[in-house]
Amino acid sequence: MQTVLVFILVLSILVFIHELGHFIFAKRAGILVREFAIGFGPKVFSKVYGETLYAIRILPLGGYVRMAGEDVEAVDIKTGSLLYLTFDETNKVKHVYLYEPNIMTEKVRTGRLLEADLEDGLYVQMETDQGEERFDLHEQALIHYDQKNWIQVAPKDRQFGSKTVGQKAMTIFAGPLFNVILTAVLLSVFSLMVGAIQQNPLKVGEVLPDTPAERAGIKTNDAIIRLDGKSISKLEDLQSYLTKGGGEPVTVTVERDQQTLEFQLTPQQSEGKYYIGIDPARTDVTFLQAISNGVTDTYDYSIRIMEGFGMLLTGQLGVKDLGGPIQMGSITGQAVEQGIEKVVLWTALLSLNLGIFNLLPIPALDGSRLVFIGIEAVRGKPISPNREGMVHFVGFALLMVLMLVVTYNDIMRLFF
Known part of the structure; x- marks a missing residue:
């Protein structure tokens, strides 16, 4: 049980650092981050802070930062819908309700939607009891579909696709970069601990x-x-x-x-x-020597990891040589038995593997997204989102198949 908990903790830390890189550079670029999640599946815990939903989900096998504009925007209101509007102090619409809200103290305007622009013009036009009226939306206006489901509007300049090639590339690259930085920090700590x-x-x-x-x-x-x-x-x-x-x-x-x-x-x-x-x-080493060792060791381990990927491509290693979550959990257990120093070293190596693996040009990984951004830089316009989305979908499906294969390998190694 201890091994499982330590493995989940280690994996969660690595995912958190990876997604934190995406998150920080998305915010620096002015991109609306809708959700910062650790894990997949149903929410175990969630809290809205500022513009972002922070969530821990039940399957601790990854995470994501969901940015406005990455997919087809989900903000939509059907023409003819009955709307209830509330306003801020500048008389801009701050909340749009598609149901009758229980609001006693605020001014509420009601009407049927005629037209809405939720990205460029930021307005809604309604048929009210006073005729056709147009109301300007606040750039952070919230659309409430029911009492539990809401979404913030995302003006074009807050969407991922509106940013420069450099801003988009850095936002994607920052995830793997933060994993590499974490590796250097952990290897420096390891050097201080063991010399x-x-x-x-x-x-x-x-x-x-x-x-x-x-x-x-x-x-x-x-x-x-x-x-x-x-x-x-x-x-x-x-x-x-x-x-x-x-x-x-x-x-x-x-x-x-x-x-x-x-x-x-x-x-x-x-x-x-x-x-x-x-x-x-x-x-024994000094603090500065430990930092130097951490950086040098990160470089050396990176070369070895890339050599390993090269051996996979050339057939010197096969899929049977790959390990999955069960093997990683097994090695984590061995590290726990050998002491905190081995746990620190193993966490550093996992972080580096995660960072480098994500930079491979495989659909659904950060490396593939960087390839698409590079193509955009060359041709002057992005690939169709639908085409890119299909490529990533197929890549994700193939990664899931690979995950099943390596998990099968783990089971065979462990029990047979």
Whole structure:
């Protein structure tokens, strides 16, 4: 149960940071944000603050920032509807009710709708008891469909599509960017907690029991200098080489007491990754060194993640090598057992994976939306919203299929 709660908490934090990036830059661009949601499905908790509905939904597998103009605007009033209008101090319509409101102290005007412009002109024209009358709408006017359902009007200049290419691109890019920034922060914290890895050369701090390294004879304080004759100096070099090798036997060259020794071993695989069974030696770091390490490690891990995506494209890795929510939950449980330092590291890596994955040009992801914005920049006008929406819909469906496949993989690995 503890593992499940920690996993939900970690995932919720990552989603919150991702959506916060979209939210902040949408607000900076003047876009009306209708909803900031963590999770999908029915609402568990919701509260309106300012113009935005903040919600926690029951399925903690993602989230979204719903901006005005992303989809066909839902604000609509049918001609002939009986309307009840209330006004602000400037005599502009602040509330439009499609039912008779229980308002005793405010001036209310009633009539049948003849015409409405809820985006450009911002007015409603009605047939009242005094004839045809036109009333100007406040730019934040609310349309009340019933006592529980309402929506704020979105003038054209508050909609996503009205913004410049740069503003739209930054609003979309900010989500993955915030995940990368969070990774750098967490890796800096991790560096402060455990110290910096001794590199140039890469020294062994601990040899894990019952692993290829222990069986081969590698010992604490050995300095790993070569793999199959190729020089290495960092832990990332070791991990990258093992991944590319796909589990093939490797010759590890170390320096020990001014001697050069070679060991033949075969990496083991766990949770889709290859390892030989060592923890690197570490030294204490200052605050500034920790920040530097956090940034450097973020870059190094990013390269490794992109190499992994490249191996998927070239067929070196297959769908069977991918992990889903169950595997992520399993690794979270292992991190919890190993201590807070491992939880911080695992959260950082999840955040980085989320950020980079979202930048891939796959329909329904941020990367695909950036591609469409790039096309708009080149051709001078956006792709038809209907066409773009269809592409994202198909992409989302394919992602759901992929999710089912990797979840099946998780179950097979866990129970069979």
